[in-house]
Amino acid sequence: MSTSTTDDPAGGRECPVCAADDSGARAVAGPDGYCESCGRKVPAGRDHAELDLGVLVGVTDRGLRHRRNEDAMAVATEMGPHGIVALAVISDGVSSAPRPDEASLSAVRTAMKVLRTSARAGEDPVGASIAAARAGGEALTDLAGYTGAPAATYVSAAVSRDVVTVCWLGDSRAYWLAADPAECARLTRDDSLAEEIVAAGIASTEEAMASPQAHVITRWLGADMPPLQPHVAQFAPPGPGVLLVCSDGLWNYRPEPADLAAMALPGALTSPLATAAALVKFAVDAGGIDNITVVLIPFPLADAQAA
Structure with a gap:
């Protein structure tokens, strides 16, 4: 199963489940707000959307x-040869x-198709993650036109029974959160001027993040960023x-x-959708200066039957 945030370019509400299906199926919401093909409730646009697959959840919001x-x-x-994979x-x-x-939107939909195909085949998640990111970048190259080159940050995760694989460009992040604070970790390193300033020893993290250029990214998806690494x-x-x-709309505040x-804990282990919604609400209440x-x-992942 796969879902993504999406709007139909013609103005209708396209079903995210059908839009991400490998069969190429496409369906939109009927007058009652439910997909005319699969019958699922279709998110009402991209200002706020919540996706729940049981094994993993996602919430996005426009902010203020x-x-x-x-x-x-x-x-x-x-389901891969060695069990379930969450993407x-x-x-x-x-x-x-x-x-x-x-x-x-183009980046996530294109990359997810690559990740799904690779997970089913049991391919190396490292190689698959790199291939997915590059496919997302090619999708943005296809969007480039006379108005200039679209650009976006990127982060992906592939979680199996025993390993987490993350891939990124820009300043969207992945974190490992555990009950023991000593086990918590940021798994990604920002491609940003702030991160480079800190790494060079020029300023502390607090000083670098206070700079107006803190969120200027140094790598991204887009036609103006070749070669993609x-x-x-x-x-x-x-x-x-x-x-x-998460995107920086959340981690800006924490x-x-x-x-x-x-x-997030322990709620994320027992009520992940409610916890994700609470994290988004926290960011909105804290100022909501960016999309979240x-x-x-x-982890561990729920069993295959739940998936």
Whole structure:
């Protein structure tokens, strides 16, 4: 199963489940708000959407300052040769580039198709994650036109029974959250001027993040960023916890892993959708200066029957 945030370009509400189906099926909501093909409730646009696959959940919101939601997410579950795999992709369109909302949506939908196919075949998740990111980048290249090149950040996660694989460009992040603060960790490193300033020892994290250029990204998806070299990393969870994948609309307000864990646990293990919604609400209440997207994947994964 796979779902993504989406709007039909003709103005209708396209079903995210059918839109992400490998068969190429396409269906829109009827007058009652339910998909005319699969019968699921269709999210009412991208300003706010909640996706629940049981094994993993996602919530996205426009926030308070942007006139549209330029974040996009896709979540999926697949059965591979070695068991269930949970998949997530988040992309944050760059507002200063053209068509940022289309860019993020195109990236997540294209990348998710690659990840799903690879997971079913039991392929190496590292290679599959890199291939998915590059496919997302090619999709943005196809959007480029006379108005300029759309751009977006990117982060993906593939979670199996024993390993987490994350892939990223830009400043959308993945965190491992656990009950023990010592086990909490940020799994990604931002491609941003702030991160580079801190790494060079020029300023502290607090000083760098206070800079007006803090969120200027140094890698992204887009036709103006060749050749595409995404980062990829793997992590073996030491025990129960939750993988948090998010855009900077959330971590702007709580960047430290232990602080996020204190907010998300233990609720994320038992009521992940409610917890994801609460994290988004926290960011909105804190100012909502950006679009906010949160995906939670509790670990260990639920059994195949639940998926």
